[in-house]
Amino acid sequence: MNGNLRVGNLFGIPFFINVSWFFVLALVTLNFGSGLAARFPGLGGQAWSLGLVSGLLLFASVLLHELGHSFAAKQQGIGVNSITLFLFGGLANLEDEAKTPAGAFWIAVAGPLVSLALFGLLLLVSGSGLVVGPMAAIVGLLAYINLTLAAFNMIPGLPLDGGNVLKAAVWKITGNRYRGIRWASRMGQLLGWSAVLLGALSVLGISNVGSFWTLIIGWFLLQNAGQSAQSATIQEALSGLTAADAVLEKSPIISVDNTLRELADVAVISRGNDQWRRFLVQDSQAQLAGTISLDALQTMPSSQWSDYRVRDFLQPIAQEIQVQSDKPLLDVMGQLEKQGVQALTVIRANGTLMGLLEKAQIINLLQQKAVSQPVYTKLIARLTSESLR
Numbered sequence: 001m002n003g004n005l006r007v008g009n010l011f012g013i014p015f016f017i018n019v020s021w022f023f024v025l026a027l028v029t030l031n032f033g034s035g036l037a038a039r040f041p042g043l044g045g046q047a048w049s050l051g052l053v054s055g056l057l058l059f060a061s062v063l064l065h066e067l068g069h070s071f072a073a074k075q076q077g078i079g080v081n082s083i084t085l086f087l088f089g090g091l092a093n094l095e096d097e098a099k100t101p102a103g104a105f106w107i108a109v110a111g112p113l114v115s116l117a118l119f120g121l122l123l124l125v126s127g128s129g130l131v132v133g134p135m136a137a138i139v140g141l142l143a144y145i146n147l148t149l150a151a152f153n154m155i156p157g158l159p160l161d162g163g164n165v166l167k168a169a170v171w172k173i174t175g176n177r178y179r180g181i182r183w184a185s186r187m188g189q190l191l192g193w194s195a196v197l198l199g200a201l202s203v204l205g206i207s208n209v210g211s212f213w214t215l216i217i218g219w220f221l222l223q224n225a226g227q228s229a230q231s232a233t234i235q236e237a238l239s240g241l242t243a244a245d246a247v248l249e250k251s252p253i254i255s256v257d258n259t260l261r262e263l264a265d266v267a268v269i270s271r272g273n274d275q276w277r278r279f280l281v282q283d284s285q286a287q288l289a290g291t292i293s294l295d296a297l298q299t300m301p302s303s304q305w306s307d308y309r310v311r312d313f314l315q316p317i318a319q320e321i322q323v324q325s326d327k328p329l330l331d332v333m334g335q336l337e338k339q340g341v342q343a344l345t346v347i348r349a350n351g352t353l354m355g356l357l358e359k360a361q362i363i364n365l366l367q368q369k370a371v372s373q374p375v376y377t378k379l380i381a382r383l384t385s386e387s388l389r
């Protein structure tokens with residue numbers, strides 16, 4: 001997400017605040033502050049500082065909710081990349097997904113359970129008579145907010161926690177995680193459209209249910225539910241495939257012992273008009289030795305090409321753009337994305353060079369699936385435009 005400020009660490013988890021959060025804090029401070037000023041006229045200017053305190057406590061509640069998800073994940077050995085507070089609340093970014101439906105269920109409900117516990121605690125405090133006046137009003141408000149946080153998040157559609165509960169349930173019943181994600185995403189999209197519709201009707205003055213915020217939240221739900229549906233589709237299509245499945249049949253490979261003349265010949269016939277500019281080089285044991293650029297040919301007249309060997313122009317190849325042939329294709333996609341490259345060099349388990357894997361080939365694989373399932377067509381269009389960017 002853009003505009004995130006790193007605030008520090010919480011239990012070893014990087015903690016970020018999105019700039020949009022300050023906007024909401026200001027709104028909440030104004031809202032709470034004016035409420036307190038109206039109820040307790042004696043407060044004067046203090047009402048605004050108490051409004052700010054309430055706003056900060058609201059976000060502390062959201063933060064504790066996200067820590068609930070984070071601890072449940074850590075309990076299962078899943079790392080937490082970050083916690084971010086933003087316009088619509090909080091987000092705990094997990095390194096990995098739960099391995100089982102039960103695991104996914106517990107991560108999903110841990111947040112709302114924390115909110116419920118806070119609600120109970122605040123209710124006890126306000127019932128005990130320990131706090132009075134404006135403080136009692138703030139405690140009461142926070143209790144209500146935490147109950148709302150728990151209830152709203154349990155609405156059964158992704159990206160909400162309830163959506164993750166639904167995902168876990170469908171996963172448990174069908175044994176298929178992707179089906180779980182698809183169901184929960186569809187519910188999220190349905191909820192999103194309903195909220196957008198309600199919000200739009202209220203903005204137009206046709207209905208008095210909902211508000212401008214309903215519209216915005218609906219839009220947010222739609223975006224996120226659509227994204228999770230798409231990534232589930234990619235994950236399912238690529239599940240069971242490995243790097244080896246996407247290796248180019250005619251990869252640009254040359255031996256260290258070949259001459260530059262032979263390199264030139266192979267380069268000309270290798271790919272027709274769309275010529276390779278760089279070749280992978282293997283040694284006599286078929287191990288990866290490095291790469292050679294066709295620029296090597298330009299360093300001397302063609303009459304001398306037969307006098308030099310590929311090994312004389314060898315360039316090293318970075319570990320980050322090599323991949324084991326048995327690596328799941330989904331992880332390979334992640335590696336391509338992370339390194340910002342279009343191709344990786346594939347190495348077999350015994351260390352021998354297998355060939356080149358291009359992002360375009362993964363898109364081809366998805367395209368083959370598209371013949372039987374039209375749902376992929378849109379997805380492929382998106383991936384293709386991304387790889388051209």
Ligand SMILES: [Zn+2]
Pocket residue numbers: 065066069111112153161
């Ligand atoms: Zn949550």
